[in-house]
Amino acid sequence: MLVANYQQSFSPNLMLGTEMMYQRSSGDQGSLLSFIGRYSTDTFIATASVSKVGLHMSYYHKGTPNSQVSVEFQSSSVNQESAVTAGYQLDYPKGQLTFRGSVDTNWQVTSTIEKKLLPLPCSLVLSGLINQKKQKCLFGIGVTIG
Numbered sequence: 001m002l003v004a005n006y007q008q009s010f011s012p013n014l015m016l017g018t019e020m021m022y023q024r025s026s027g028d029q030g031s032l033l034s035f036i037g038r039y040s041t042d043t044f045i046a047t048a049s050v051s052k053v054g055l056h057m058s059y060y061h062k063g064t065p066n067s068q069v070s071v072e073f074q075s076s077s078v079n080q081e082s083a084v085t086a087g088y089q090l091d092y093p094k095g096q097l098t099f100r101g102s103v104d105t106n107w108q109v110t111s112t113i114e115k116k117l118l119p120l121p122c123s124l125v126l127s128g129l130i131n132q133k134k135q136k137c138l139f140g141i142g143v144t145i146g
């Protein structure tokens with residue numbers, strides 16, 4: 001697999017470019033050309049990528065020092081499917097807590113709570129996933145070291 005890209009900044013906020021990917025495996029080979037763009041400020045980042053196999057767009061917004069939201073759109077011309085995902089992150093520095101979550105158009109809802117266990121160099125993580133369409137429900141607990 002070979003990937004090459006070229007990116008050019010047209011202003012401090014605007015970047016446009018192209019990316020070429022070439023893959024060769026036992027008897028098969030293929031290439032893909034994508035056009036990419038990014039516009040960013042101090043509070044938000046918007047990106048887009050378009051190719052013959054689909055479209056990908058994302059938007060990230062830093063609301064306050066402790067809150068962030070994002071939206072992502074993916075569309076595939078190969079399997080004729082599209083999906084939108086919206087997510088959030090809320091930080092509570094006094095309690096050393098971080099809440100993260102997302103919901104998408106495939107009826108999947110995820111959530112994570114992370115608690116830093118100071119003075120230890122680790123965090124306790126509780127997570128959950130519910131997918132109404134697939135009748136799936138997962139919960140987890142873990143420890144992150146570092």
